[in-house]
Amino acid sequence: MFNKTFSAAVHGINGFLVQVEADISDGLPEFLMVGYLASEVKEAKERVRISLKNSGFKLPVKRITINLSPADVKKEGTAFDLPIAVAILVTLGFIPEENIRDTLIIGELSLNGEINKVNGVLPIVKMALGQGFSRCIVPLDNAKEGAVISDIDVIGVKSLEEVVRYLNNESIIEPEYVDVEKLFQHYDEETDIDFSDIHGQVAAKRAVEIAVSGMHNILFIGTPGAGKTMLAKRIPTIMPELTLEESMEISKVYSVFGLLNNDQSLILKRPFRSPHHTISLTALTGGGRKARPGEISLANGGVLFLDELPEFNKNTLEILRQPLEDKDVTITRLNGSFRYPANFMLVAAMNPCNCGYYPDRNRCSCSVNQVQRYLGKISQPLLDRIDICIETLQINYKELEQNIINESSREIRKRVMKARMIQLERYQEEEIHFNSELTPKMIQKYCNLGASEKRLLEKAFHHLNLSARAYHRILKVARTIADLEDSLDIKASHLNEAICYRSIDKKYWSM
Incomplete structure (x- = not known):
């Protein structure tokens, strides 16, 4: 039988x-x-x-x-x-x-x-x-x-x-x-955290808005307690709502991992994953004896936040280089290869030194060698894959006490959505959605510069000793800044701002 x-x-x-x-x-x-x-x-x-x-x-x-x-x-x-x-x-x-x-x-x-x-x-x-x-x-x-x-x-x-x-x-x-449509209609994304909670840090909030608009990777560097983690945790509140297609792709990863239950049939909000710095390479990228997704795949479509970046194992950080470029990760085992999506926005935060107060020599107790050794845990190839590096300065008492109504996440998201729509319309014939995904050939097509803008970028290229990857990333960020201002062309002001976001890392790593 x-x-x-x-x-x-x-x-x-x-x-x-x-x-x-x-x-x-x-x-x-x-x-x-x-x-x-x-x-x-x-x-x-x-x-x-x-x-x-x-x-x-x-x-x-x-x-x-x-x-x-x-x-x-x-x-x-x-x-x-x-x-x-x-x-x-x-x-x-x-x-x-x-x-x-x-x-x-x-x-x-x-x-x-x-x-x-x-x-x-x-x-x-x-x-x-x-x-x-x-x-x-x-x-x-x-x-x-x-x-x-x-x-x-x-x-x-x-x-x-x-x-x-x-x-x-x-x-x-x-x-x-x-009823999938009803799930999305009745989903309320209001949370207890909002950008209106953050006082001061105007430059950092501006950098975050640009990063989210173009899905650019961003690094916060500054003294302890300046608000780096607060900023990072509020990034999902200004990201566009998930489409059904995106939700399905993210939910598949969570389903395989066993993180869906009968009360949550779909992932309805963008993931925010914040692994501890002791995480192993396998737990971050995926794999193991029985292959399954890692944190970078669980962050797909959302944010991977690495707090205290230099405290992570250096080999663990270096493994991020390939997923940041390819937007997926392939795990090869004897019984086959497994591909997991990894299209996430990398958000990282770090202190400038062990004690956290460099370059303020009135408070910093680290020697030059200690600072260099601490910063040296982050390699230049990894830094080149971070589009925006912004310094978070210590805010003063008056900024904390002032009874000012700060801009809310909802207001910032409106501008982000407008920039995103410009990109979706521009790239409808391409296989990309965001400025951060532009290839070198696409950069030539969509990031044309005038004569004065070319001279400005050439001067920055030589003065900052930029790599070819950093050069391309400046153009991508400038394209996003132009989109936020609804400008068809990339102007000198857009380039200047994008270059500033690449020059801060030189301040610390070129000492």
Whole structure:
């Protein structure tokens, strides 16, 4: 007796189809599982066998063989328990074969027959729709997550017994429904933090507005308590709201990581990830024994904030160089390569020295060698990938006490959105969305300079000893500043401001 069901697993952040074949024949009683299986999949035979027994189904004293195909791709996770159990029940005649056609099944079984939630349901359901399946049977706790994919029925179940009754048409389970448009309409992004909380720091707030408008990377450098972290935490409040497409892409990463739940079927706000400086290289970029996304992928579409930047392990920081350029990260293992998105905005903050008060020699107790050694933890290639470097100065008592109504995040976001719309319209024929993504060829096309602007940039190039990458990044930032002022051309004032954001790092790293 032979039969099969369909299940799926996750590779990177995308689902792939797995065929679960079951054969029950005469011979020595045995339960075999084959198909390049990880240890947790091999253990499924015990979970399935006992779950079937406790659900009232007696396995015959025969040879049971389960094959998970394709056999050349390693199967990981616990989502194969339920499809294996269903394949066995179909083979034994407890469920009609025609009742599982066009059905994809995933779920982990408890020993008492209950079905537990699994990771990666969102990309699996999306893959199932693309493969032509009409319905997916998933754990009840994953039902809302899967139901954000329209045009396919997502059936949430809580026990093996319930699945059998449903597949035998003995009970009716209505497909889960999530009104995605309503989710976005009713989502209120008001938070307890706002740019109006920040007193002073006019230059820093201006730099943040430019950085968000063009999705440029930014570094804050200044004394302790000047407001670097406050500024960083408020950056998401001025970023544009997520589109459905962006939300789906971000939610797929969170689904694979297991960070979605039945109360949160989609990620509706831009991520803000702030890992501690003790984070390992693997936790930051992704990978591990069982490959999964890292912090840079969890920050996709949002902000990756690295506070106390020099305190991070230097090798960990250097690994960021490639994702910052390519906007994704590829993890290669013996059993395959995994690609994770990494299109984030890097925001970093640091003190200028160990004590935090350089170059104020009245307060700084560090020697020149100590300052150089501290700043030397940040390499020039990494600095070149940071478009804007801004100094946060210590604010005075009057600025704190003045009863001034500061500009709110909502007001700043309006200007950011206007600049973003200009970029979307300009690049509608290109494969990019922001000025920060401009390639050298695109820079020649969209960042034309007049004769006086060229002379200004040439003078800055030689005076600041800029690299070619820094040169291109100045032009990208200048393009964003021009967009904020609704200027078709990049003018000298735009270039001057962009050059200033590159000159502050020279103040510290060229001592």
